[in-house]
Amino acid sequence: MSDVRRKTEAARTASKRLATAPAEEKNTALETIARTLREEQDSILECNSEDLRKGEEAGISPALADRLKLTETRLEEMARGLEELTRLPDPVGEVMERTERENGLRIEKVRVPLGVIGMIYEARPNVTVDAAGLALKTGNAVVLRGSSSAYRSNARLVEIIRKSLALTPLPRDAVQLVEDPDREAVREMLHSNGRIDVIIPRGGAGLIQRVVRESTVPVLETGVGNCHIYVDRSADPEMAGRIVLNGKTDRPAVCNAVETLLIHREWADHHLHELGEALLTAGVEIRGCPRTRDRFSRAVPAHDTDWEKEYLDRILAVRVVDSLNEAMEHIDRYGTRHSEAIVTEDAEAARRFLQEVDAAAVYHNASTRFTDGSQFGFGAEIGISTQKLHARGPMGLKELTSCKYRVLGSGQVR
Amino acid sequence: MSDVRRKTEAARTASKRLATAPAEEKNTALETIARTLREEQDSILECNSEDLRKGEEAGISPALADRLKLTETRLEEMARGLEELTRLPDPVGEVMERTERENGLRIEKVRVPLGVIGMIYEARPNVTVDAAGLALKTGNAVVLRGSSSAYRSNARLVEIIRKSLALTPLPRDAVQLVEDPDREAVREMLHSNGRIDVIIPRGGAGLIQRVVRESTVPVLETGVGNCHIYVDRSADPEMAGRIVLNGKTDRPAVCNAVETLLIHREWADHHLHELGEALLTAGVEIRGCPRTRDRFSRAVPAHDTDWEKEYLDRILAVRVVDSLNEAMEHIDRYGTRHSEAIVTEDAEAARRFLQEVDAAAVYHNASTRFTDGSQFGFGAEIGISTQKLHARGPMGLKELTSCKYRVLGSGQVR
Numbered sequence: 166m167s168d169v170r171r172k173t174e175a176a177r178t179a180s181k182r183l184a185t186a187p188a189e190e191k192n193t194a195l196e197t198i199a200r201t202l203r204e205e206q207d208s209i210l211e212c213n214s215e216d217l218r219k220g221e222e223a224g225i226s227p228a229l230a231d232r233l234k235l236t237e238t239r240l241e242e243m244a245r246g247l248e249e250l251t252r253l254p255d256p257v258g259e260v261m262e263r264t265e266r267e268n269g270l271r272i273e274k275v276r277v278p279l280g281v282i283g284m285i286y287e288a289r290p291n292v293t294v295d296a297a298g299l300a301l302k303t304g305n306a307v308v309l310r311g312s313s314s315a316y317r318s319n320a321r322l323v324e325i326i327r328k329s330l331a332l333t334p335l336p337r338d339a340v341q342l343v344e345d346p347d348r349e350a351v352r353e354m355l356h357s358n359g360r361i362d363v364i365i366p367r368g369g370a371g372l373i374q375r376v377v378r379e380s381t382v383p384v385l386e387t388g389v390g391n392c393h394i395y396v397d398r399s400a401d402p403e404m405a406g407r408i409v410l411n412g413k414t415d416r417p418a419v420c421n422a423v424e425t426l427l428i429h430r431e432w433a434d435h436h437l438h439e440l441g442e443a444l445l446t447a448g449v450e451i452r453g454c455p456r457t458r459d460r461f462s463r464a465v466p467a468h469d470t471d472w473e474k475e476y477l478d479r480i481l482a483v484r485v486v487d488s489l490n491e492a493m494e495h496i497d498r499y500g501t502r503h504s505e506a507i508v509t510e511d512a513e514a515a516r517r518f519l520q521e522v523d524a525a526a527v528y529h530n531a532s533t534r535f536t537d538g539s540q541f542g543f544g545a546e547i548g549i550s551t552q553k554l555h556a557r558g559p560m561g562l563k564e565l566t567s568c569k570y571r572v573l574g575s576g577q578v579r
Numbered sequence: 580m581s582d583v584r585r586k587t588e589a590a591r592t593a594s595k596r597l598a599t600a601p602a603e604e605k606n607t608a609l610e611t612i613a614r615t616l617r618e619e620q621d622s623i624l625e626c627n628s629e630d631l632r633k634g635e636e637a638g639i640s641p642a643l644a645d646r647l648k649l650t651e652t653r654l655e656e657m658a659r660g661l662e663e664l665t666r667l668p669d670p671v672g673e674v675m676e677r678t679e680r681e682n683g684l685r686i687e688k689v690r691v692p693l694g695v696i697g698m699i700y701e702a703r704p705n706v707t708v709d710a711a712g713l714a715l716k717t718g719n720a721v722v723l724r725g726s727s728s729a730y731r732s733n734a735r736l737v738e739i740i741r742k743s744l745a746l747t748p749l750p751r752d753a754v755q756l757v758e759d760p761d762r763e764a765v766r767e768m769l770h771s772n773g774r775i776d777v778i779i780p781r782g783g784a785g786l787i788q789r790v791v792r793e794s795t796v797p798v799l800e801t802g803v804g805n806c807h808i809y810v811d812r813s814a815d816p817e818m819a820g821r822i823v824l825n826g827k828t829d830r831p832a833v834c835n836a837v838e839t840l841l842i843h844r845e846w847a848d849h850h851l852h853e854l855g856e857a858l859l860t861a862g863v864e865i866r867g868c869p870r871t872r873d874r875f876s877r878a879v880p881a882h883d884t885d886w887e888k889e890y891l892d893r894i895l896a897v898r899v900v901d902s903l904n905e906a907m908e909h910i911d912r913y914g915t916r917h918s919e920a921i922v923t924e925d926a927e928a929a930r931r932f933l934q935e936v937d938a939a940a941v942y943h944n945a946s947t948r949f950t951d952g953s954q955f956g957f958g959a960e961i962g963i964s965t966q967k968l969h970a971r972g973p974m975g976l977k978e979l980t981s982c983k984y985r986v987l988g989s990g991q992v993r
Contacts (some may be wrong), residue, residue, distance in 0.1 A: 411992035531988025553981035574945025578825035
């Protein structure tokens with residue numbers, strides 16, 4: 166039996182116990198894991214140093230090394246994240262709807278765990294702890310598959326989580342790490358129908374596309390964000406500048422950062438030059454359409470492919486448009502349905518943009534950077550869904566649950 | 580450009596108009612279609628006769644011919660179904676959640692259509708009208724692919740629907756029928772990511788498994804039901820008999836019919852013989868485990884494969900078990916997570932069964948036949964989901980929607 170098969174079956178068995186675990190047991194388990202993470206800090210950092218050393222030998226980029234690196238602060242954040250989960254209400258068991266039919270049948274729609282979650286992710290070892298915590302809180306087992314570059318860190322973290330679970334009534338098999346981080350293990354996970362209920366990929370577009378293409382297990386697609394800000398004719402110049410700079414420079418490497426700026430021609434005539442200078446000063450490269458470059462000569466030319474790119478970097482594509490309609494058509498054509506914003510003082514333009522633009526989150530006069538579980542008040546987040554089925558936008562605890570119908574009768578037949 | 584490509588693109592374009600269509604426009608369209616169906620009754624029945632004649636030439640089974648056949652009554656039911664949809668509330672635009680954050684951002688979670696639904700189904704031409712009606716009501720476009728045996732009937736029905744739409748402000752391209760009903764068209768639909776948002780297969784296990792295996796578009800898996808009734812030690816004999824007979828014989832060919840009966844040994848000692856006779860009288864073949872046959876010699880032997888079968892016929896597998904746990908283990912191993920029932924007077928046994936059995940619908944002292952949108956009070960149903968993601972159990976109007984977050988700011992940045 167393969168490693169993946171064995172672990173997914175163990176997770177499936179553990180998930181049955183977890184599904185009926187009371188909230189206190191799950192919270193105690195999360196606290197135990199948090200405590201052990203702090204106690205075992207040194208051994209975790211040691212394993213992480215080893216990953217980093219191997220990575221540097223293999224010539225990984227400084228950006229990747231940064232994502233891979235654990236520090237005392239980052240470990241403390243992970244432990245605190247688990248403790249915060251204990252303070253959130255347990256979604257499992259909630260009666261979502263209740264009806265009594267004319268024949269006397271009482272029907273209750275009850276929230277239940279999904280079962281077994283498969284996580285396939287890259288680099289950041291904090292996902293290991295975050296995902297395990299969210300899964301346990303929601304009564305799900307989890308099968309983790311991180312990247313080879315973080316293997317030692319992930320293995321140590323999962324060892325600690327499982328050791329902690331062994332101190333509680335919850336089954337340690339609820340958290341599994343797939344051992345051989347090769348592509349064959351991923352392939353096997355993607356076809357574990359009946360043993361894994363949902364696959365959540367987190368990482369670059371390549372990983373996510375591969376998972377969507379290959380998986381026969383249902384997938385929660387996350388994250389690719391080619392986000393736009395449209396600065397309308399009537400936009401307040403100071404506000405527009407602030408939102409664009411924040412959207413691009415606050416954290417360029419994340420999915421809710423803005424990648425293309427669309428500007429109404431009239432606004433561009435008066436304010437594009439000043440905004441361009443501010444962006445350059447903030448270290449942003451501007452790739453502009455011809456009409457952008459007419460108004461701001463320090464922009465480099467944009468190519469057609471620029472409209473499709475998620476730069477995840479200090480680069481911004483800029484296009485001047487003639488109307489709200491043209492802006493919305495551009496977004497419809499190139500957007501990834503993640504986060505889209507309009508800056509305008511015109512209420513009717515805002516209303517149309519919010520209604521007609523098809524995206525997980527649509528903004529009026531605010532930065533796209535707010536598309537985030539904690540900013541939305543969910544308390545925790547496992548990713549941002551860009552699909553329409555099951556979950557859309559930031560996914561919190563409820564998005565890791567399903568439902569079942571409980572029907573109570575007294576002998577009814579049809 | 581292929582037929583599927585052209586039609587999915589036309590549907591995608593139409594879906595944008597539909598997404599913002601007011602409830603009255605959608606209801607008027609449904610009424611117009613219902614009226615035209617009645618007016619065009621003769622031409623529809625003529626096309627259907629042609630399908631039936633070709634089918635008989637090709638030697639289709641009487642059961643398939645019955646599913647394929649349209650009558651005045653069935654057409655009238657289809658028209659009434661559309662009219663009933665107009666009386667249900669429009670789910671689109673509903674504000675599901677609303678919060679105001681400390682920074683003043685107002686966040687609204689709003690219900691929106693899914694976009695474009697792909698339906699792949701077999702035989703029954705009423706699905707053509709039902710699916711188009713449900714899609715239009717929920718602001719979705721739909722791409723239909725029925726079976727070749729019903730092609731003329733489906734083509735005529737879709738022609739009438741599109742002709743009716745042309746009399747309303749809604750785009751006729753909202754309803755599309757894939758012309759060439761070959762397997763290549765299905766393959767293309769299953770890979771129409773970006774043009775189809777969800778695929779719903781309706782039909783036999785073979786069709787559904789093919790769709791789940793091949794589709795890169797998210798799938799709502801429907802229907803396969805290997806349903807069980809467990810008659811517990813303390814079950815009321817009269818009630819148990821009534822529920823078992825109803826579950827098996829009311830409509831054996833549907834997914835919520837019971838396929839395997841599990842009986843506690845002690846109940847079997849006293850009542851199995853009588854129940855067996857009643858089932859035989861009702862024309863049911865009983866395939867029993869050795870302990871069943873010890874108690875009821877007219878049962879034929881069950882083979883291991885019988886526990887996995889969805890007979891969809893007047894055949895019932897029967898197994899005697901020693902305990903509730905053994906019954907639940909059997910269901911966990913062989914069930915398809917559709918509908919599972921316990922008959923018992925023991926409240927604790929009922930509580931455990933309802934909590935621990937993993938299925939879309941779990942019943943205490945009622946027939947599995949109730950798993951159905953209209954029985955649950957949903958007013959309409961597009962199928963019964965046996966997956967855990969997005970929708971579980973009978974899927975009504977809400978299950979054909981997604982959501983988006985509308986974020987209203989006054990210049991907020993992070």
